[in-house]
Amino acid sequence: MSTQTRREQEKEALRSLILDKARAIFVRDGYDQFNMRRLAAEIDYSPGTIYLHFANKAELFQCIVSESFAHLAQHLAKFGAESTRDPVAALKHSLRYYVDFGVRNPNDYRFAFMMERPPENGPSRIDPTFDGLRRSVRRCVEAGLFKTNDVDLATQTIWATIHGVTSLQIQKPSFPWVPQKKLIAQVIDAVVDGLARDDDKKGNG
Amino acid sequence: MSTQTRREQEKEALRSLILDKARAIFVRDGYDQFNMRRLAAEIDYSPGTIYLHFANKAELFQCIVSESFAHLAQHLAKFGAESTRDPVAALKHSLRYYVDFGVRNPNDYRFAFMMERPPENGPSRIDPTFDGLRRSVRRCVEAGLFKTNDVDLATQTIWATIHGVTSLQIQKPSFPWVPQKKLIAQVIDAVVDGLARDDDKKGNG
DNA sequence: TTCACATTATGAACGTTGTTCAGCGAAGTC
DNA sequence: GACTTCGCTGAACAACGTTCATAATGTGAA
Structure with a gap:
């Protein structure tokens, strides 16, 4: 050597x-x-x-968190790639995974999505994560299961929503929440059902 | 004197x-x-x-932000108190107000809901804000317009959801969002429609 | 007016941060 | 053995939140 x-x-x-x-x-x-x-x-x-x-503390953290999010993105991509009979159920599965990941890795999640940092230039670290979600959503749209045909609108709606539960569970653990599992399930069901066509949205929860 | x-x-x-x-x-x-x-x-x-x-920097900030949130809580309480023919529309109205408030007062909102702070003892500062929302939701539940009868579950679902849009708009302004108004409207419609009974949820958007 | 007291303001100083840099010693090279 | 390169040191700097002995100021009583 x-x-x-x-x-x-x-x-x-x-x-x-x-x-x-x-x-x-x-x-x-x-x-x-x-x-x-x-x-x-x-x-x-x-x-x-x-x-x-x-170079500095921020870069060090960037490296730490990137590792975690590589795992998340990888799993989400896997869910998105799966060709399944029921894209809505698969999407809900992804979303549960996303929220669970955040709740189980609160420090990573906080650093990635909840902390004030200088505006990123170039593709942001959240892109791979977002792309995994987007693929799951696209399957639903392409199957004609959603009211809207706008994949980005649907993905961002869903992302915003599940980010909401995730970040609040992390941020406000002392709030008198209803049971966590129940809340997470309800949020996922509500937003996905809300996006789904009326004639398709029963029996997916 | x-x-x-x-x-x-x-x-x-x-x-x-x-x-x-x-x-x-x-x-x-x-x-x-x-x-x-x-x-x-x-x-x-x-x-x-x-x-x-x-006493210190934190207390100073507490005072600043409390002022802002008194205004928000006041408005939400007003919406919640209104007896209206259409509680779902009133709820959506509250939600739009909430998100707008957050987006227009990003520093206040960030401080109140998005920053790591020591666990609060006693009733938290978010209670009045949350109560305003809760009242609007209760009207919907009492009118039998929602699938669930659990007011807290519904309120927390909705709160988590709109907090999601609000905080992401504040936190990630450089993300390639769809038009903000469109996204906010979609999130509100999706979650409220998702909670609403199927036979009642048309024509409320 | 004078004096003692209470109130308010000062700014130097402390401890804790992130970060830098001149210099040191060991390892490698010739 | 002399010279270079490299990783590493730890003292030092600047910025921060916070404290405290001290000074300045105004007030009410003597």
Whole structure:
């Protein structure tokens, strides 16, 4: 193994160590409790070292969250690609998966969709996630099951809706919610049924 | 006018000055750009003076945002109280007002519903807002226009939904949205129609 | 008028952040 | 063995929220 190669591997290993430890702190303590000095201490390096691998805190977080969302996007894409007899049921399945993902990974979800950040240039990180949803919705539209033919309008309506439940469950855990499963199911049913043609919307819940 | 009274008035005046200027900065530059030193500079007092009127930054913001939300709650309560022939149309009206309010007061809305803050003890600040919505929903339920009889389930479903549009419009202005008015109308129609009984849900959009 | 007190304002200072950078030592190269 | 390259250090900087000893000011009584 050349010196060059070994150096690159060691560099990559440290980068991974930083990412893993950062994720651990992030998940354990949340965004606000996270800071570069603590991270440095936990990996037994000086704060400056982190900046040899990541430009700043924001980029570091970007990397952490991208990993999580790659998984989400992958699953949503899978659901969207499935050719099924019942596209509406498949869509609802995707939506349940989406909400569950958010609720189970609140810190990732919060960072991706709920935090104030400078406007992104170029394709945003949410695109793959959104595309997975869009594909599921398109199947419904193409099957003539929705009132509207506007795929983007339908997708954005649905996305906005399920983002609503997801983010509120994350943000306001102390609110006197009805049981979470019930609420999530109701939101999904309501919005999808609301978009569906009247003659097709029974028996899909 | 007694000395005591005058002092209290002057104190109140300075408190108002702080609040007004803080609101101006908050609205102009957003939460992240806001800081106590800048606020102090803009009102020509030292930073310490602010702390004679507000315990800390969070409490100061609480006061600012409460003012805005008092207005929102007031309007929603008004809609909820109206006895109307068409409770569903009235509900949709409330929802449009809610979303418009959020989109027009993004910094207030963000602070109230989209920011990580320590869990609130006692009745939360969102209660009055939520109650206004709840009243509109209850009218629909009591008129037998919804599939469910669970007022809380229906209200929370609707709230989650419209919070979704509102927060995403605020949070992701650079996303390639369909026209905002169209999206908002679609979300409101979809969720309310989805909750409504099939035989009642035509002609309410 | 004078003096003691209460109130209000100050701004230096503290602790905590994210981030930078001159310099250090070890490893690699000739 | 001398020179270069590299990763790493940790002190230092700036910005922040917040505190506190001190000063300034006005008030009411003597």
